[in-house]
Amino acid sequence: MIRFESVSKKYPDGTLAVDELDLVAPSGRITVLVGPSGCGKTTSLRMINRMIEPTDGRIWLDDRDTASVPTHELRRGIGYVIQHAGLFPHRTVVDNITTVPELLGQDKKRARARAMELMERVGLPAQLAKRYPAQLSGGQQQRVGVARALAADPPVMLMDEPFSAVDPVVRAQLQNEFLRLQGELGKTIVFVTHDIDEAIKLGDQVAVLRVGGHLAQLASPADLLAAPADTFVAEFVGRDRGYRALGFAGAGRLPLHHEHSVALGSGLGEAREAGVDGWVLVTDAEERPQGWLRTDRLADAASGETVVQEQLNLGGTLASENATLREALDSALSSPSGRGVIVDGSGLLLGTVTASEVLARIEQQRVAADGPSVRRTGAGEAS
Amino acid sequence: MIQWLNDPGNWTAQGGIFDQLWAHLQYALIALVVAIVLALPLGLLIGHTGRGRWLVTVANAVRSLPVLGLLILLYVMLAPHIHGRGDTVYLLPTEIVLILLAVPPLLASTVAGVENVDPAVRDAAAGMGMRGGQVVRKVELPNALPLVFSGLRSATLQVIATATVAAYLGLGGLGRFVYDGQASQNFAERNAGALLVALLAVVADLLLAVAQRYTVSRGVSGRFSSRPDASTSAEGGPPELPAPPATHTA
Numbered sequence: 001m002i003r004f005e006s007v008s009k010k011y012p013d014g015t016l017a018v019d020e021l022d023l024v025a026p027s028g029r030i031t032v033l034v035g036p037s038g039c040g041k042t043t044s045l046r047m048i049n050r051m052i053e054p055t056d057g058r059i060w061l062d063d064r065d066t067a068s069v070p071t072h073e074l075r076r077g078i079g080y081v082i083q084h085a086g087l088f089p090h091r092t093v094v095d096n097i098t099t100v101p102e103l104l105g106q107d108k109k110r111a112r113a114r115a116m117e118l119m120e121r122v123g124l125p126a127q128l129a130k131r132y133p134a135q136l137s138g139g140q141q142q143r144v145g146v147a148r149a150l151a152a153d154p155p156v157m158l159m160d161e162p163f164s165a166v167d168p169v170v171r172a173q174l175q176n177e178f179l180r181l182q183g184e185l186g187k188t189i190v191f192v193t194h195d196i197d198e199a200i201k202l203g204d205q206v207a208v209l210r211v212g213g214h215l216a217q218l219a220s221p222a223d224l225l226a227a228p229a230d231t232f233v234a235e236f237v238g239r240d241r242g243y244r245a246l247g248f249a250g251a252g253r254l255p256l257h258h259e260h261s262v263a264l265g266s267g268l269g270e271a272r273e274a275g276v277d278g279w280v281l282v283t284d285a286e287e288r289p290q291g292w293l294r295t296d297r298l299a300d301a302a303s304g305e306t307v308v309q310e311q312l313n314l315g316g317t318l319a320s321e322n323a324t325l326r327e328a329l330d331s332a333l334s335s336p337s338g339r340g341v342i343v344d345g346s347g348l349l350l351g352t353v354t355a356s357e358v359l360a361r362i363e364q365q366r367v368a369a370d371g372p373s374v375r376r377t378g379a380g381e382a383s
Numbered sequence: 384m385i386q387w388l389n390d391p392g393n394w395t396a397q398g399g400i401f402d403q404l405w406a407h408l409q410y411a412l413i414a415l416v417v418a419i420v421l422a423l424p425l426g427l428l429i430g431h432t433g434r435g436r437w438l439v440t441v442a443n444a445v446r447s448l449p450v451l452g453l454l455i456l457l458y459v460m461l462a463p464h465i466h467g468r469g470d471t472v473y474l475l476p477t478e479i480v481l482i483l484l485a486v487p488p489l490l491a492s493t494v495a496g497v498e499n500v501d502p503a504v505r506d507a508a509a510g511m512g513m514r515g516g517q518v519v520r521k522v523e524l525p526n527a528l529p530l531v532f533s534g535l536r537s538a539t540l541q542v543i544a545t546a547t548v549a550a551y552l553g554l555g556g557l558g559r560f561v562y563d564g565q566a567s568q569n570f571a572e573r574n575a576g577a578l579l580v581a582l583l584a585v586v587a588d589l590l591l592a593v594a595q596r597y598t599v600s601r602g603v604s605g606r607f608s609s610r611p612d613a614s615t616s617a618e619g620g621p622p623e624l625p626a627p628p629a630t631h632t633a
Contacts, residue, residue: 049510051506051509051510071512072512072513072514073512074512075509075510075511075512076511076512077512080507080510080511082503082506082507082510083503084501084503085503085507086501086503086504086506086507086508086510087504087507088504088507088508088521088522088526088602089501089504089526089600089602089603090522090525090526090600090602090603091600091602092602099511100511100512103511103512103513103517132600132601132602132607133602134602134605134607135607145507148511149511158510
């Protein structure tokens with residue numbers, strides 16, 4: 001557990017970066033600090049490992065006052081991941097990862113073995129061990145950064161915008177893997193970001209800070225979306241928060257319609273017959289949905305022609321059977337036929353659902369709920 | 384000149400080329416070692432703390448003093464205080480001049496090398512619990528090495544070229560041939576001396592280039608033995624396995 005006890009940071013020129021911050025980051029959970037630039041979120045994070053010294057107040061690591069520990073000792077016990085990874089260019093990947101064990105004087109062989117294990121954990125192929133950071137992509141560097149922070153198995157991790165320097169696709173990937181990793185490791189994590197979507201996706205609790213270093217609201221992501229404490233938080237959380245809140249509510253058992261699908265390679269004539277409202281769902285041989293085929297515009301098909309990949313509309317997203325309301329609704333809204341495709345855990349077609357049916361479910365849950373009903377379902381994204 | 388160089392007597396005689404080459408090397412090495420001992424730690428300290436940059440400016444200013452004038456001035460100032468035997472009275476001013484020439488490039492490049500280290504890298508080093516000295520030794524110095532070497536190489540060229548002036552005070556070194564040849568109008572000897580100085584400088588630079596190659600991490604110099612393969616550039620996914628050889632059953 002990390003506890004801020006009226007912590008302030010005032011710079012000599014009088015700027016107040018953090019003002020009497022009280023905050024608890026519970027053990028084994030992810031606490032996200034989020035806010036606009038100048039809100040003191042990074043300063044707050046860096047005061048935990050004393051990269052910045054507070055001018056007032058105390059920060060406790062469990063029952064230890066961080067100010068009572070020599071800085072280098074304190075830092076060796078805290079994982080530290082920063083925006084551009086900050087890997088040592090002159091060291092290979094494996095030597096980067098063993099930095100802290102080496103500082104702690106641990107056995108070199110064991111540290112290397114553990115480094116290789118960690119590389120696998122964070123999704124890095126073993127043959128990258130002897131590479132240098134300059135030979136890696138941004139996403140890979142960031143993974144090495146995470147492995148390096150985990151090397152000495154610290155109970156606490158500080159992460160300062162670790163995923164903001166990579167492109168959106170890689171970022172989403174890193175975020176998902178980060179959540180999976182945290183599910184296995186259960187570290188006490190303080191995570192800084194300026195991106196409210198990232199905060200909501202990753203945080204067990206989210207602390208919204210406002211400029212001047214004031215804590216505006218500390219809440220679970222669902223509560224933050226459902227009940228912003230004030231106009232600042234409401235504005236910061238953004239416009240489509242009603243829609244995003246659906247991402248925290250399970251859709252439950254939706255009424256599925258049987259969808260008559262055709263497999264890739266079937267005859268076009270068969271596809272046209274199977275089409276409903278001008279669209280037919282095309283699957284692979286195992287019944288995994290591949291895309292939609294427009295049937296009302298098919299010319300009188302020459303009987304020999306078959307359904308091929310290139311003809312498909314790929315616009316629709318897939319939702320799994322235990323999806324959130326958001327995923328189910330998105331599946332229906334994005335489908336060119338208006339019928340959202342629902343699949344099972346292994347990606348096989350279960351059936352379809354329409355937007356109005358999902359909306360009906362949303363209404364139902366609203367009526368059934370007492371107050372904010374939203375609860376967190378798994379973080380994995382089915383798409 | 385070629386004739387002069389081809390005369391074996393000019394090489395092996397007492398005070399011949401071998402003797403003077405050795406003397407020249409000694410003057411240069413002493414100056415370079417002292418300059419490294421002074422400038423490298425100082426440069427690392429200035430770069431690490433960001434304090435005392437003015438010292439670099441001062442050192443660079445010293446560099447612009449005329450060498451011969453400085454040499455004579457130092458000799459005149461120091462001579463009355465040195466009562467030892469031998470060449471000390473000549474050697475000391477010479478070495479001071481050479482050191483004054485070697486320190487500025489080394490100091491400036493070391494400071495620049497440390498300052499060039501990515502701030503995120505230093506932040507990570509300190510954030511993982513390295514002490515100040517460890518950050519310097521384990522992170523800043525290895526990453527500053529390419530620039531440190533470039534400073535050392537330019538200092539070496541300067542010192543080897545300038546060590547010629549030792550002969551001006553009556554010491555040895557390859558400058559002996561230059562001054563003597565000039566004085567006795569033996570231009571072959573003079574030109575050969577100049578050529579030997581230049582050759583020595585080139586050889587020294589080559590040796591340092593080799594040393595640089597073996598001390599600077601490949602991760603810093605960017606010399607990678609193999610080009611990154613597909614699995615390096617492919618983001619995230621599992622390592623790409625080589626395609627299994629197609630099996631034909633005929």
